[in-house]
Amino acid sequence: GTVYLNGEYLGADEAKISPMDRGFLFGDGIYEVIPSYQGKMLGFGAHIERMNNGLNELEIKLDYSADTWRKICNDLCEKNKGDNLGIYLHVSRGADTKRAHGYPTNITPTVFAFAFEIPAEPKGEIDNATTYTVSLEQDRRWQRCHIKSTALLGNVIHYQHGAAAGNKETILFNRLEEITEASSSNVFIVKEGVISTPPLDNQILPGITRWLILNILHSYSDFKVQERIISKDELLDADEVWITSATKEVGPVVKVNGKLVGDGKPGAVWQQVQSLFTKHKFDY
Numbered sequence: 001g002t003v004y005l006n007g008e009y010l011g012a013d014e015a016k017i018s019p020m021d022r023g024f025l026f027g028d029g030i031y032e033v034i035p036s037y038q039g040k041m042l043g044f045g046a047h048i049e050r051m052n053n054g055l056n057e058l059e060i061k062l063d064y065s066a067d068t069w070r071k072i073c074n075d076l077c078e079k080n081k082g083d084n085l086g087i088y089l090h091v092s093r094g095a096d097t098k099r100a101h102g103y104p105t106n107i108t109p110t111v112f113a114f115a116f117e118i119p120a121e122p123k124g125e126i127d128n129a130t131t132y133t134v135s136l137e138q139d140r141r142w143q144r145c146h147i148k149s150t151a152l153l154g155n156v157i158h159y160q161h162g163a164a165a166g167n168k169e170t171i172l173f174n175r176l177e178e179i180t181e182a183s184s185s186n187v188f189i190v191k192e193g194v195i196s197t198p199p200l201d202n203q204i205l206p207g208i209t210r211w212l213i214l215n216i217l218h219s220y221s222d223f224k225v226q227e228r229i230i231s232k233d234e235l236l237d238a239d240e241v242w243i244t245s246a247t248k249e250v251g252p253v254v255k256v257n258g259k260l261v262g263d264g265k266p267g268a269v270w271q272q273v274q275s276l277f278t279k280h281k282f283d284y
């Protein structure tokens, strides 16, 4: 396929990045994945804003406007075709002449982007939902999880533990046995009709899907929604558990550590919320 690298469009096999790039040496960079269905991007502005927040926190100076990013995304969709595409954006601090931990000054960030096929949009249909079984593990990653850093090794290891146990995702808890998030998703639970998700802090990534769901739920007065600390025991005792991400949307979890969630099928609240998500996700 055609990729974008530092202002140019070229074949994926022609694109070359220096091994001195700090993205390669340190995971010193920021990335985003934006879903695009039939040419319509989901949460574009919020994804770009999160990327800029991350770049600011890492003090990586890049002068790309939202319009510049939009053009790159649209160009990649056009050049690569396909109804359901994920657009990957990657900005690293750039290639240095030496390897030292401190931020170098006067280096140019490396900007890379490409499009890849993703599954069709999830729908709120109980009979053909993509369901998920998950593991539950203590969160042992670093303590700045709100930064969408490319240093993903901790996440990869947790994901791999779940995969080795035959699961599709791993939900994590901290030392206080409070649920944080999953290896590449945020977490929601439902108990007696109340929808809860852990509050935003340094322990979780502020998921755009989480944000969209909360906005949609708050626009309807019929939901009881709480952003609050959720214990591991509460998750294990929940009527429903969901994992959310840009491509999973509201992913119904049917098993945690081998134990069924509810009756082991996607729940009624999930069905309602995924349907509302499908209806309203492009409103924001």
Ligand code: PMP
Residues within 6 Å of the ligand: 155, 181, 182, 183, 184, 185, 186, 204, 205, 206, 207, 208, 209, 210, 244, 245, 246, 247
């Ligand atoms: N948490 C982590 C650790 C993630 O990697 C992701 C996916 N990027 C999410 C949560 C979900 O975020 P989003 O809804 O923006 O995809």
